[in-house]
Amino acid sequence: MSNSVIEVPPKGGFSFDLCKRNELLAKKGVNPPSFRKTGTTIVGLIFQDGVILGADTRATEGPIVCDKNCEKIHYMAPNIYCCGAGTAADTEAVTDMVSSQLQLHRYHTGRESRVVTALTLLKRHLFNYQGYVSAALVLGGVDVSGPHLHTIYPHGSTDTLPFATMGSGSLAAMAVFESKYKEGLTRNEGIELVTEAICSGIFNDLGSGSNVDVCVITKGGKEYLRNHLQPNPRTYTSSKGYSFPKKTEVLLTKIIPLKEKVEIIGGGDAMEE
């Protein structure tokens, strides 16, 4: 019977060893750096011929806008796209990962990817990380069994809906959907409704802003309308422009020549064998 501890290799996933130390530091006033969240409005709806997804383009770091025109509609498969809200790194990483997994699966099966496949891969991953991967997604696509639209929450739960909204602007967008959505919308009616919902989020929610991105997916193919609407141009540019002086103000000049510590002997080969 040995007293030594058997070294077990880490099984992967998160190690929560530093949580206690982080708590102690937070009590002392040393807070961890904040994440870049997208503070977003994302929507999706099912229309006559397929699915339409929409998103705003603002990324925020607290109260500051860090990206005025980012892309929140991510590619999953030729017939499946996914909008992401929450921590930008998480939505990017999780959609990239599942997109790669879907491609490998397509090679393996020789068939077009199904939306439920992407759904299951995403929800399994998110549940596994118990909500620490902060990604709230609206997944939409058209496959052999028809058009599908799902929402996925950071803890791993999913819903299957005819129209959905997520993000900080979701209430503003849902208000529009609940008033105006009906079944069997045409393509143009659908795009107009999605645009109106995203605009509602852009103007009424401070976490969303800038432009509207739209993605239309049908049996025939997909149409990614990047910056479909740009309702927020810069309001004022000075006609004269501004000049910026090249140098900083010099308050004091002091030169201290460095003293040599090594004596240089001239001649001799650099590297003698």
Next chain:
Amino acid sequence: MTKQQANWSPYDNNGGSCVAIAGADYCVIAADTRMSTGYNILTREYSKICKLADKCVMASSGFQADVKALQKQLAARHLIYQHQHNKQMNCPAMAQLLSNTLYYKRFFPYYSFNVLGGLDNEGKGCVFTYDAVGSYEKVGYSSQGSGSTLIMPFLDNQLKSPSPLLLPVQDAVTPLVEAEAVNLVKTVFASASERDIYTGDKLEIVVVTADGIRREYMELRKD
């Protein structure tokens, strides 16, 4: 046994930014008109600028309920002064009054970040900048509020108050003409609206000159 933390705060931040620039014979005071709480907009048309005296105007960002209470206090004290001295308060006097009023509530402060602008007795522009508890300084220009970290460096670059370390002591007033200063203020707010979510909707510009007070508005981003 850890200390119990408060589960309710008496303060809220309604966001917004204010700027003031002093010129040789004018003073420009500007603030956006958006009032927000959290991620929501309460109103797009709220004035953060208040006329305290004939030649003295204050712009305040922060918690607007405290700002309203502070404005009422100052107005009342100004009225008493007018009854006792038979004249309006001048700008430096109002500046001192504001500082004292703020420090009076040192241990339950007005959550109000103020800039005071106007003309002094000689008709030269003056700007005073404050913190929440009344520490103040006469400066050539200043900005306060959620966008101040975005606005101040640009004003420092363009208006470049001479370093207070250099001798002889130089005047802080900007050599810019009134129209140039208003142009600068418009540019600065348009830029702040791009990057600060709490700044936007409309810009209110007040210009104080010997002839009186003039008001101007400009549209800003609404998202």
